[in-house]
Amino acid sequence: MANDGIDLGRRGFLTGRRPSRPEAIRPPWSRAASVAAACTGCGTCVPACPQNIIVLDNDGRPALSFGAGECTFCGACAETCPEPVFDRSIAAFPHIAAIGADCFARRDIVCQSCGDACLETAIRFRPRLGGPALPEIASDRCNGCGACIAACPAQAIAVGARPSEAAHA
Structure with a gap:
């Protein structure tokens, strides 16, 4: 509620505005446009995923839930899909991990769970005086698999846009 006493939730309802939903993370080798088109x-990709990280979103389309695990890039979702949703000639994910302010290390609690989970060694820890080492993502090494997201006890890691200089690599 705003300081002026207006209930923005009710106001949005009465004016027909819908709250914006965050963009769903799509399975590897698919993009929002290909999923929409x-x-x-049908949901055949959901049981095909051995990691059980593919779920159907509110619109009945495949999305990833990294809280349950990571993408191993096995390709089972792409192989089982009867429609041209997946394109294995493009990069698997257009995103990389992003560490938020709720990170334990940023709150002076020693934690390196994300780095331990990252098989690509894309998370390095920068030492600092007077506190635990801070995690940093190497955008050129992060493949967007979500292993660090599932491992983070503070739930401080999400996906973010890949920097443009690394996107062309």
Whole structure:
């Protein structure tokens, strides 16, 4: 509620505005445009995923839930899909991990769970005086698999846009 006493939730309802939903993270080798254009919502990719990280979003389209685990890039989702949703010629993910302010290390609590989970060694820890080492993401090494997201006890890691200089690599 704002300081002026207006209930923005009710105001939005009465004016027909919908709250914006965060963009869903799509399975590897798919993009929002290909999912919107070709996905029928059949859900065959959901049971095909051995990591059980593919779920159907509110619109019945595949999305990733990294809280349950990481993407191993096995390709089972792409192989089982009967529609042209997946394109294995493009990069698997257009995102990389991003560490937020809730990170334990940033709050002076020693934690390196994300670095331990990262098989690509994309998370390095920068030493600092008077506190635990701070995690940093090497954008050129992060493949966007989500292993660090699942491992973070503070739930401080999300996905963010890949920097443009690394996106062309």
